[in-house]
Amino acid sequence: MAKKQTKRTTKKKVKKTSNRHLILPAILIGILAFAIYSNTLGHQYTLDDFSAIKENYVTQKGVEAIPTIFKTHYRYGYWNSPGELYRPFTLAMFALEWQIAPDSPFIGHFMNVLFYALTGALLFVFLAQIFKGYSLLLPFFATLIFVAHPVHVEVVANIKSRDEIMAFLGCLGAVFGLWKYWKDGKGKWLILGVLSYFIAMFSKENAITFIAIFPLVGYFFTKKKLKEILPICALFLIPVIVYLAVRQGVIGNVLKAKQTVALDNVLYASESFIEQFATAILLLGKYLWTLIFPHPLGSDFGYNEIPITNFGDWRVLLSGLIHLGLLGYAIKGLKNKKIESFAILFYLISFSIFSNIFIKIGSSYGDRFLYVASLGFAIGLTYILMKLLKVNSKEKGQNLKALIQKNIPFSAIMGVIILLLCIKTVDRNSVWYDSYSLYAADIKNAPNSAKLNYHYALETAKKGDAENDQNRKNELYTEAKKHLNKAIEIFPQYHDAYGRLGLVYYYEKNPNEALKNYELAIKYKNKNATVYSNMGTLYFEQQNYQKAIESYEQAVKIDPRFVDGWRNLGSINAMTQKFPQAINAFRKGLEIEPNNAVLNFYLGQSLRDSGNPTEAQQYLEKAYQLDPSLRK
Numbered sequence: 001m002a003k004k005q006t007k008r009t010t011k012k013k014v015k016k017t018s019n020r021h022l023i024l025p026a027i028l029i030g031i032l033a034f035a036i037y038s039n040t041l042g043h044q045y046t047l048d049d050f051s052a053i054k055e056n057y058v059t060q061k062g063v064e065a066i067p068t069i070f071k072t073h074y075r076y077g078y079w080n081s082p083g084e085l086y087r088p089f090t091l092a093m094f095a096l097e098w099q100i101a102p103d104s105p106f107i108g109h110f111m112n113v114l115f116y117a118l119t120g121a122l123l124f125v126f127l128a129q130i131f132k133g134y135s136l137l138l139p140f141f142a143t144l145i146f147v148a149h150p151v152h153v154e155v156v157a158n159i160k161s162r163d164e165i166m167a168f169l170g171c172l173g174a175v176f177g178l179w180k181y182w183k184d185g186k187g188k189w190l191i192l193g194v195l196s197y198f199i200a201m202f203s204k205e206n207a208i209t210f211i212a213i214f215p216l217v218g219y220f221f222t223k224k225k226l227k228e229i230l231p232i233c234a235l236f237l238i239p240v241i242v243y244l245a246v247r248q249g250v251i252g253n254v255l256k257a258k259q260t261v262a263l264d265n266v267l268y269a270s271e272s273f274i275e276q277f278a279t280a281i282l283l284l285g286k287y288l289w290t291l292i293f294p295h296p297l298g299s300d301f302g303y304n305e306i307p308i309t310n311f312g313d314w315r316v317l318l319s320g321l322i323h324l325g326l327l328g329y330a331i332k333g334l335k336n337k338k339i340e341s342f343a344i345l346f347y348l349i350s351f352s353i354f355s356n357i358f359i360k361i362g363s364s365y366g367d368r369f370l371y372v373a374s375l376g377f378a379i380g381l382t383y384i385l386m387k388l389l390k391v392n393s394k395e396k397g398q399n400l401k402a403l404i405q406k407n408i409p410f411s412a413i414m415g416v417i418i419l420l421l422c423i424k425t426v427d428r429n430s431v432w433y434d435s436y437s438l439y440a441a442d443i444k445n446a447p448n449s450a451k452l453n454y455h456y457a458l459e460t461a462k463k464g465d466a467e468n469d470q471n472r473k474n475e476l477y478t479e480a481k482k483h484l485n486k487a488i489e490i491f492p493q494y495h496d497a498y499g500r501l502g503l504v505y506y507y508e509k510n511p512n513e514a515l516k517n518y519e520l521a522i523k524y525k526n527k528n529a530t531v532y533s534n535m536g537t538l539y540f541e542q543q544n545y546q547k548a549i550e551s552y553e554q555a556v557k558i559d560p561r562f563v564d565g566w567r568n569l570g571s572i573n574a575m576t577q578k579f580p581q582a583i584n585a586f587r588k589g590l591e592i593e594p595n596n597a598v599l600n601f602y603l604g605q606s607l608r609d610s611g612n613p614t615e616a617q618q619y620l621e622k623a624y625q626l627d628p629s630l631r632k
Contacts, residue, residue, distance in 0.1 A: 019125070019128075019129070021398040021399070021400070022124070022125050022128050022129075025124060025128075025140055025400055026121040026122070026124045026125050027121065029120045029121055029123075029124050029140075029143055029144060029147060030117040030118065030120050030121035031117070032120070032144070032147060032148070032422075033113075033116050033117040033119075033120040033121075033147045034113055034114070034116075034117040036147075036148065036422050036425050036426055036429075037112075037113045037116060037156050037157070037425075037429060038113065039426060039429050039430065040109050040112075040113065040156065040157045040429050040432060041106060041109050041110055041113065042106070042109075043105060043109055043157065043432060043433050043434065044105050044433060044434040044435075045105050045108075045159065045434070045435075046157070046158055046159075046432055046433075046434055046435050046438055047158055047160065047299065047435065047438070048158065048160040048161075049105070049108070049158065049159045049160050050078075051075050051078040051079070051160075052074075052075075052078075052091065052094060052159075052160040053094050053098065053108065053159060053160070054103070055078055056075075056077035056078045056094075057077045057078075057561070057592070058072070058076060058077025058095070059077055059091060059094050059095045059098055060077075060095075060098055060102070060103075061095065061098075062095055062096070062098050062099030062102075063095065063096060063099045065077075065092075065095045066092045066095055066096075069088045069091045069092050069095060070088045070092070070246075071250060072250065073085060073086055073250060073251045074086060074087050074088075074091065079559075080529075080558070080559040080560060080561055080562075082251070082252070083251055084251065084362075085205075085251075086205070086243075086246070086247040086250055086251055087163050087202070087203060087204050087205070088202055089163075089166060089199060089202040089203045090162045090163040090166050090203050090204070093111070093162060093166075094108065094159075094162070097111065105159065108159035108162075109157075109159060111162070112156050112157075112159055112161070112162055112165060113156060115162070115165045115166065115169060116147075116152070116155075116156045116165055118169070119165060119168060119169050119172065120143060120146070120147040122169070122172055122173075122176075123143050123146065123147075123172060123375070124139055124140065124143040126172060126175070126176045126179075127139030127142060127143060127379075128140075129179070130179060130217065130221040131221075131339075133394065134339070134393050134394060135386070135391065135392060135393050135394065135395045135396075135397070135403060136397065136398065136400050136403055137382075137386065137391065137400075137403050137404070137407065137410070137411070138339075138379075138382055138383060138386065138393060140400060141382045141414045141418070142375075142378045142379045142381075142382040142383075143378070144414070144418050145377075145378035145381060145382060145414075145417065145418060145421065146374060146375050146378040148418050148421035148422045148425060149291070149294065149374050149378070149421055149425070150294045150297060150421060150424040150425040150428050151290060151291065151294055151297070151367045151368075151370045151371070151374055152367075152371055152374070152425070153297065153367070153425055153428045153429055153432065154297075154299065154366065154367040154368040154432075155367075155368050155371045157428075157429050157432035158368075158432065161368055162203075163203050163204040164204060164368055164371045164372075166199065166200070166203035166204070167200045167201075167203040167204035167206060167207045167372075168200075168207075168371065168372050169199075169200075170196050170197060170198075170199035170200025170201070170203055170207060171196075171197065171200045171207050171210045171213070171372070172196075173192070173193065173196030173197075173199070173200075174193045174194070174196040174197035174200060174210065174214070174236065175193070175210065175213060175214060175217055176193070176196075177189045177190060177191075177192040177193020177194070177196060178190065178193045178214055178217070178218070178232070178233070178236070179217060179218075179221065179222070180193075181193065181232070182218060182222045182224060182229075182232070183222070190232070190235065193236070194235060194236060194238060194239060197210070197236050197239045198239040198242070198243075200239075201239045201240060201242075201243040202243060205243075205247075206353050206354070206372070208240055208353070209349055209350050209352060209353055209372075210236075210350075211233070211236060211237065211240060212349045213346065213349055213350065214233040214236055215229050215230055215233045216342065216345055216346065216349065218232075218233065219337070220337050220341075220342045262303045262491070263302065263303050263450060263451055263491060263494070264302065264362050264363055264364075264451075265302070265356070265360060265361065265362060265363055265364040266279065266302055266303045266304065266306060266307075266308060266364040267279055267280060267308075267356055267360055267364055268360070269303060269304075269308055270308050271308075274310060274311065275308050275309070275310050276308075276356075276360075277357070278309055278310045278311050278313065278316045279306075279308050279309050279316075279364075280355060280356040280357050281316050281319050281320045281323070281357075282306070282309055282313065282315055282316045282319055283306065283355075283356065283364060283365055284319050284323055284355060284357075285315060285316075285318065285319025285322065285323075286301075286306070286319075286365065287351070287365075287369070287370060288319070288322065288323075290367065290370065291370060291374060291377045294421070294424060295424065296445040297367055297428055297445075298367075298442045298445045298446050298452075299367075299438055299439070299442050299452070300365075300442065300446060300449050300451050300452045300455075301364075301365045301446050301449060302363070302364055302365065302449050302450070302451050302452070303364075303449070303450050303451070303490070303491060304448055304449070304450065304490050304491070305446040305447075305448045305449040305452075306364070306365065323348075326344050326348070327344070327348065329341070329344065330344035330345050330348070339379065339380075339383045339393075340380055340383060340384065342379070343376045343377070343379040343380030343383065344376065344380060345376075346373075346375065346376035346379070347373045347375075347376030347377055347380070348376075350372045350373045350375075350376065351369070351370070351372075351373035354366075354369035354373075382414070385410065385413065385414065386410060389407075389409055389410040389413070391407050391410045435455070435459050436456075436459035436460070436462075436463065439452060439455050439456035439459055440456060440459075442456075443456045443483070448490060449490075450487045450490040450491040450494060450497075451487070453483040453484070453486045453487035453490065453497075454483070454484065454487040454494065454496060454497045454500070456483050457479075457480040457481070457482075457483035457484040457487065457497070457500065458480075458500055460476050460479050460480040460483070461476065461477065461480035461484075461500060461503070461504050463476050464476030464477045464480060464504070464507070465507065474508075477504050477507065477508060480500075480504055481501065481504055484497045484500060484501040484504070485501070488501075493524045494524070495520075495521045495522075495523075495524035495525035495528060495531075496521070496525075496528075498517045498518070498520040498521035498524065499517070499518065499521035499528060499530065499531040499534070501517045502514045502515070502516070502517030502518040502521060502531070502534065503534055505517060506534065506537075506538060511538055511541070511542065514534075514538060515535070515538055518531050518534060518535045518538070522535075527558045528558070529554075529555040529556070529558040529559035529562045529565060530555070530562075532551045532552070532554045532555035532558065532565075533551065533552060533555040533562065533564060533565045533568060535551045536548045536549075536550075536551030536552040536555065536568055536569075536572075537568065539551060540568075540572055545572060545575075545576055548572050549569065549572055549573065549576075552565055552568050552569035552572065553569060555568075555569075556569060556585075556588070560588075561592050563589050563592050563593050563596065563599070566585045566586065566588045566589035566592075566599075567585075567586070567589050567596075567598065567599055567602065569581075569585040570582045570583075570584075570585030570586040570589065570599075570602060570603075570606070571602060573585060574602065574605070574606045574609070579606050579609060579610035580610070582602075582606045583603065583606050583607060583610065586599055586602050586603035586606060587603065590603065595626060596626075597623050597626035597627035597630060598623070598627075598630075600619045600620070600622045600623035600626065601619070601620065601623035601627075601630050603616075603619045604616045604617070604618075604619035604620035604622075604623060605620070607619065608620070
């Protein structure tokens with residue numbers, strides 16, 4: 001009897017698709033990103049770099065500061081006021097960089113450019129995988145447009161905006177991990193995604209918009225149903241909840257409204273909700289136009305460069321119709337999972353938190369707010385041009401060079417667009433060399449911005465302070481006064497402008513005008529430590545010592561960490577033979593800056609003159625070690 005043969009079944013091995021063909025394009029994109037921002041590596045600190053790094057005493061403690069950074073608000077080490085921002089991850093990075101290279105803007109700029117290049121490379125790899133059913137031309141050129149777009153200059157050239165870079169990089173890692181989990185079913189990818197989202201949330205709070213992006217990616221680029229997508233996406237609420245809980249524990253009520261004025265956000269100058277809403281829609285149109293035609297760019301288009309408007313303004317109506325049309329088109333294309341719909345929804349969702357439509361934020365306009373949203377624009381533009389130029393968007397093929405050669409007209413047009421964007425980016429980078437160069441360039445594009453006039457005047461006056469040639473000094477002071485008066489003309493309650501105008505008059509040896517402007521500064525903001533200290537100096541020179549003491553005391557009462565205030569208060573008390581008060585003031589200053597040579601010297605002198613030579617010698621010797629010239 002013949003044996004019954006058993007039929008063998010062999011499992012076919014699933015051939016894994018190699019992604020090696022993505023490595024070279026990713027590297028080239030990273031190199032391009034680094035190259036177009038390489039001219040920022042020699043730049044100085046600019047704008048908020050001072051509050052986050054250069055003048056932040058916590059950051060300057062280096063690694064030692066990291067526990068404090070996670071327990072305090074974003075600007076804790078810069079000002080003596082409550083704060084509404086909590087972004088500890090990037091602040092900790094700055095502290096670490098300060099530890100490695102103290103007071104070096106180079107390392108900050110280098111890390112920004114490096115992380116931006118990494119973002120470009122990883123973004124291409126991610127897009128190439130989720131757009132696997134489409135031509136490789138789509139993710140390649142979309143990523144190039146994103147990388148080259150000059151609206152990113154404010155993010156990459158400004159060290160402080162590492163928060164934007166790291167938040168997006170964290171979100172990119174999160175959505176990639178989530179997508180890989182849906183594709184491979186391996187839990188490690190989900191864990192990595194959630195951990196990456198923690199980095200994003202603790203870098204900058206706008207990462208919260210990706211809670212809506214996660215299911216959007218799942219719907220468009222997987223075959224799973226929403227009932228399968230949403231429960232997994234809910235896991236990413238963990239980093240959000242933890243962040244919000246920690247933030248509330250550190251700075252208070254998460255939903256507490258920021259004490260914002262019209263100078264920061266023009267919408268606060270609106271007299272009605274209708275005006276506010278209309279102006280916000282107008283700004284949406286400006287943002288969109290800036291993506292399409294990024295010129296001119298500016299660091300500030302605030303009050304009153306873009307005045308409050310209403311629905312009688314045709315620009316408001318046009319912007320509203322365009323955005324409603326985009327939203328309607330996106331919704332209509334949801335069923336068929338159109339790429340255009342994904343691009344539009346990505347843009348609208350990621351930008352929503354900055355739109356001032358749902359909540360008013362601390363600023364009315366900023367190029368940096370387009371950083372993440374510009375990816376939606378880049379994808380949409382690339383796909384639309386592919387359709388217009390009859391490029392087969394579903395063409396298979398891993399050879400990018402062959403695809404480019406096969407679609408010469410499309411590739412050439414994209415090449416020209418990217419080249420123009422790169423040229424604009426490199427050119428815009430140059431004005432970010434320092435605060436003066438930035439404001440000098442931008443005041444031409446936004447002459448009616450009160451803040452821009454003030455900051456340009458501030459930097460011009462600083463140049464005047466440092467100038468030795470008297471004629472040049474006078475020219476700089478005249479220019480500064482012109483723009484300070486322009487800022488006050490635009491915003492009559494501009495306390496900082498009055499304060500700096502008073503200082504200019506002081507240096508011009510016009511004490512009456514100086515005091516008049518100091519008093520106006522105090523009138524509109526009675527908690528300005530620097531102005532009180534400057535008033536104290538003026539009173540001191542007029543030999544009104546009691547008034548001087550009162551002014552210095554008010555300065556350090558407002559800001560207990562105001563070292564110059566403590567030094568001035570101690571000096572005048574020592575001069576008037578009030579040694580106990582002088583010694584106390586100098587000790588207070590040394591609590592903040594223990595290695596301040598002048599404070600050690602003054603304290604030593606006061607202790608000696610008050611009859612305590614033994615203790616005095618300790619401080620005098622330390623002062624001489626810190627600054628040998630004090631022996632003279």
